[in-house]
Amino acid sequence: MLEEKGILKVSSSFLARSMNLTASQVRQDFCNFGEFGQQGYGYDVIRLKNEILKILGLTKRYSVIILGAGNIGRALAGYGGFLRDGFEVKAVFDEKSDIELENGLPLLSMDSLQEYVKQEKPDIAVIAVPGQSAYEVAKKAVDFGIKSLWNFAPIDLKFDGVCVENIFMSDSLYVLAYKMNH
Amino acid sequence: MLEEKGILKVSSSFLARSMNLTASQVRQDFCNFGEFGQQGYGYDVIRLKNEILKILGLTKRYSVIILGAGNIGRALAGYGGFLRDGFEVKAVFDEKSDIELENGLPLLSMDSLQEYVKQEKPDIAVIAVPGQSAYEVAKKAVDFGIKSLWNFAPIDLKFDGVCVENIFMSDSLYVLAYKMNH
DNA sequence: TAGATTGTTAATCGATTAACAATC
């Protein structure tokens, strides 16, 4: 955002203010990854952005498949925003492969998953199936060679040597309810 | 889950194992909210569940409106799972109120939001509009009387006296990328 | 009674904060 506004430098105290942190926290955290500031000046916005992109691994591109063409699966497939960050959705898989997708993405049968993963080697599989089938589907994907899962099902997936990030939406809703009552 | 399996009691060490915590953590945390265990026995599953529901505020019902009928808004509207926890989606609002919803929920024009909120007093508004319009839409909702926001837009909403819970999906995807590279 | 497991205290650990010398 700073880059878009044409702002060239930024201080730890400014960053802290805009993210509800302390300046110390910001500097300590950056320092863990190197020294990319300059005393008396602050951080160069472009440099800082690039360093953070490097740290996060967002300088690469990632190919993504979505498992499940229900509400969430279709919503993610339809949302183009991730592409900007380098995540490209390549295909959607579902048991019922006759559902129509609105955006020209291939909708494939779950039966063709093994073949697809073997050939295309997608980087990330999104688990967008109902909770009951989530483990089974994730297990398949992992067995076929997927090394990274973005999980929207409300279960704790865990496989050796596989990266998992969870979006536990109902947990978040529970936290909202808690906040409303305290 | 334990209740559904007909299991009557559970120990802090069992809970710890299934959630990747330590038994001490589980007991310390529970103890902050009261004493609902029994030495030498453990925790009564039903009692524990009820205590947690009470702590979270999930013994009440909440009425929910969804602002934005795009991919995410429609996905949330179509997903019935939150109902089970007491969150009932009442209506969806969008600028273009001619989009069709598949599930019989009323799709209303954003212009009718003020009137609706005044009359129906929904507990929670879901922000499911694009990032650019998210602040504006949230501000409206809050001005009209909404006290609680479940935010799916990638901006940090903050209003005095309003509860906010964020689902920052792209942040989660960045974390996944980070994990893949470390 | 013996075994199990809580509630709770004390010890340990790590993260946050404060402070400041280095330096642009």
Next chain:
DNA sequence: TAGATTGTTAATCGATTAACAATC
């Protein structure tokens, strides 16, 4: 040079862990 702000050390704080008396 004077002002600003980093990188980094030391002090503070809070959370996690370990331990155990209480007690079912």
